[in-house]
Amino acid sequence: MTRYIDSSILPSAITRRRRVDRILIAISILALILTALAVYWQCSRPTVDGDTNGDGRLNAVDLTMQKRHLIGTYDLTWGQVQGADYNGNQRIDQGDIDHWRDVILGRCE
Ligand SMILES: [Ca+2]
Numbered sequence: 001m002t003r004y005i006d007s008s009i010l011p012s013a014i015t016r017r018r019r020v021d022r023i024l025i026a027i028s029i030l031a032l033i034l035t036a037l038a039v040y041w042q043c044s045r046p047t048v049d050g051d052t053n054g055d056g057r058l059n060a061v062d063l064t065m066q067k068r069h070l071i072g073t074y075d076l077t078w079g080q081v082q083g084a085d086y087n088g089n090q091r092i093d094q095g096d097i098d099h100w101r102d103v104i105l106g107r108c109e
């Protein structure tokens with residue numbers, strides 16, 4: 001049995017495949033660079049006590065996340081719980097939330 005290959009299609013198919021491969025490689029490299037930048041940015045930010053969402057600031061957003069975690073409508077990671085656990089009892093409770101609220105309001109440090 002003899003197979004015939006249309007030689008006019010083959011080079012363009014290979015060229016197209018190489019072009020797609022180059023685009024995929026470029027996207028992969030870009031994703032790797034963006035991931036490295038995100039890790040660097042996250043690690044280089046100052047750590048702020050009570051900062052639950054990791055934006056480097058303590059504010060009402062953090063309190064909302066903590067309150068929602070307390071009533072069971074939002075799950076925090078273990079690291080977030082540790083960061084928000086002011087009284088050191090390994091969980092977020094009303095005492096933690098009251099403390100961070102007072103810090104935000106300038107009632108305590
Ligand atoms: Ca925050």
Ligand SMILES: [Ca+2]
Pocket residue numbers: 084085086087088089090091092093096
């Ligand atoms: Ca606590």
